[in-house]
Amino acid sequence: xxxxGRYQPLSYFQLMEVxxxxxxxxxxxxxxxxxxxxxxxxxxRTPERGARVVARAWTDPEYKKRLLxxxxxxxxxxxxxxPALRLVVVExxxxxxxxxxxxxCSCYPRVLLGIPPDWYKSRAYRSRMVREPRAVLxxxxxxxxxxxxxxxxxxTADMRYLVLPMRPAGTEDWDEARLASIVSRDSxxxxxxxxxx
Amino acid sequence: MAELNRxxxxxxxxTRYPAVPPxxxxxxxxxxxxxxxxxxxxxxxxxxxxxxxxxxxxxxxxNPEELAQMRDGLPAQPLxxxxxxxxxxxxxxxxxxxxxxxxxxxxxxxxxx
Numbered sequence: 571x572x573x574x575g576r577y578q579p580l581s582y583f584q585l586m587e588v589x590x591x592x593x594x595x596x597x598x599x600x601x602x603x604x605x606x607x608x609x610x611x612x613x614x615r616t617p618e619r620g621a622r623v624v625a626r627a628w629t630d631p632e633y634k635k636r637l638l639x640x641x642x643x644x645x646x647x648x649x650x651x652x653p654a655l656r657l658v659v660v661e662x663x664x665x666x667x668x669x670x671x672x673x674x675c676s677c678y679p680r681v682l683l684g685i686p687p688d689w690y691k692s693r694a695y696r697s698r699m700v701r702e703p704r705a706v707l708x709x710x711x712x713x714x715x716x717x718x719x720x721x722x723x724x725x726t727a728d729m730r731y732l733v734l735p736m737r738p739a740g741t742e743d744w745d746e747a748r749l750a751s752i753v754s755r756d757s758x759x760x761x762x763x764x765x766x767x
Numbered sequence: 768m769a770e771l772n773r774x775x776x777x778x779x780x781x782t783r784y785p786a787v788p789p790x791x792x793x794x795x796x797x798x799x800x801x802x803x804x805x806x807x808x809x810x811x812x813x814x815x816x817x818x819x820x821x822x823x824x825x826x827x828x829x830n831p832e833e834l835a836q837m838r839d840g841l842p843a844q845p846l847x848x849x850x851x852x853x854x855x856x857x858x859x860x861x862x863x864x865x866x867x868x869x870x871x872x873x874x875x876x877x878x879x880x
Contacts (some may be wrong), residue, residue, distance in 0.1 A: 640780070658779070658848075700856075716863050721869065724814075724871070726810070728825065
């Protein structure tokens with residue numbers, strides 16, 4: 571048989587992950603089951619968690635004030651566990667559009683948005699979003715007027731960020747669940763805006 | 768310290784670490800030190816030497832440069848969000864003057880501008 575099927579040798583980091591995992595299990599620091607549970611929990615976190623927060627802020631002005639003052643406490647109010655996360659929520663307005671990047675690595679509010687998309691971790695996004703944000707946003711299909719300030723947030727230290735997008739027109743009679751359904755991951759990073767369509 | 772009687776800024780997130788007292792309040796003009804020490808540094812290169820304005824005092828956190836050396840990072844350093852005009856950061860910036868970038872910077876990287 572010369573056909574090796576889909577066999578691919580492990581990459582450097584895959585090999586390191588397997589070696590470290592097996593060592594931790596062999597030494598009794600972790601169990602296979604604990605690791606599987608944690609991976610499953612990580613996969614279960616999706617941007618729907620962040621969308622719930624946004625929809626509540628759109629429908630409850632007092633909640634929105636608390637969210638902007640202390641994002642962590644406001645998420646806990648909704649029963650979202652976000653251990654050790656200091657959440658700064660930045661609000662889009664007609665005057666200001668916010669967008670998040672981590673130029674140093676790939677800091678991301680995983681507990682609210684799940685696993686980050688590959689582009690968020692790419693060198694191109696991380697270097698260009700601070701250098702030419704309008705060009706990068708245009709590539710995402712978002713062109714903003716010159717009179718709207720672009721406010722880039724570089725997530726360099728202990729804070730994590732969530733963009734509170736503007737509630738689109740035409741959604742005045744929508745309930746919270748329906749509103750949450752149009753809040754995309756990208757709109758909470760700031761590279762898109764929600765639309766009722 | 769020149770201005771001992773200044774009110775201490777309220778942190779957005781209070782922490783319990785023994786900490787260096789905050790030296791800046793929102794609105795203060797600051798400049799990021801232009802230094803290039805070795806090690807794990809969380810002050811991006813592109814912002815070193817730039818001047819901006821304190822946007823908020825986030826709270827005080829263990830110094831990550833010390834944590835990376837397996838030390839406790841104490842006393843904790845005040846952490847700020849500093850707002851920079853993009854046109855001050857990149858002299859050839861293509862967008863309008865209102866565009867800004869906010870960066871989290873620890874106090875020991877900041878000096879009065």
